[in-house]
Amino acid sequence: MLLNVSQLLLEPSGSRREYQVEGRAGLLDGAGESLVTGTAVLFRTDKSVWASASLNTDVVMECGRCLVVFDQHVDMMIEQEFFPLLNPATGAKADSVDDDGEALLLNEDHTLDLTGPVRDYVTLDMPMKPLCKPTCAGLCSKCGVSLNDEQCQCDTVTLDPRWGALLNLASSHIDEN
Ligand SMILES: [Zn+2]
Numbered sequence: 239m240l241l242n243v244s245q246l247l248l249e250p251s252g253s254r255r256e257y258q259v260e261g262r263a264g265l266l267d268g269a270g271e272s273l274v275t276g277t278a279v280l281f282r283t284d285k286s287v288w289a290s291a292s293l294n295t296d297v298v299m300e301c302g303r304c305l306v307v308f309d310q311h312v313d314m315m316i317e318q319e320f321f322p323l324l325n326p327a328t329g330a331k332a333d334s335v336d337d338d339g340e341a342l343l344l345n346e347d348h349t350l351d352l353t354g355p356v357r358d359y360v361t362l363d364m365p366m367k368p369l370c371k372p373t374c375a376g377l378c379s380k381c382g383v384s385l386n387d388e389q390c391q392c393d394t395v396t397l398d399p400r401w402g403a404l405l406n407l408a409s410s411h412i413d414e415n
């Protein structure tokens with residue numbers, strides 16, 4: 239998700255350019271790559287480039303209840319300021335670069351990379367326990383079928399597994415007697 243801003247950097251403060259964004263990136267650990275698309279409007283400020291991007295993507299996730307793998311759609315609005323690493327006119331290190339590590343920097347070749355902000359957004363936006371749908375019925379705790387697909391014949395009273403072990407023990411004693 240690299241946008242070349244070398245022209246924009248040479249333009250006066252207040253200049254604005256619109257970019258189409260399309261790129262693939264791994265957004266969550268272990269989730270493969272996602273296609274991110276949308277538009278980004280970049281504004282030249284006196285010291286920086288302000289990116290205002292409206293993007294969307296689908297992230298492959300596993301449902302926390304029924305374990306099915308599904309695409310979680312994510313719409314995001316990203317507002318992020320980027321500072322030039324080098325003065326585009328002189329190639330010298332720009333005055334505005336501070337070393338506190340908070341601000342994002344443009345790359346040395348005057349590209350702006352939206353991957354980091356997109357990754358941060360998706361990471362924060364993802365629920366701790368993703369669900370394939372709000373009404374997901376989950377898996378039967380006895381036979382393991384997905385209750386979204388079929389209704390099994392199990393006794394649906396759910397027991398704490400520790401009680402189950404005790405009950406098995408109790409019934410084996412009864413059998414022995
Ligand atoms: Zn589910």
Ligand SMILES: [Zn+2]
Pocket residue numbers: 378379380381382383390391392
């Ligand atoms: Zn069952």
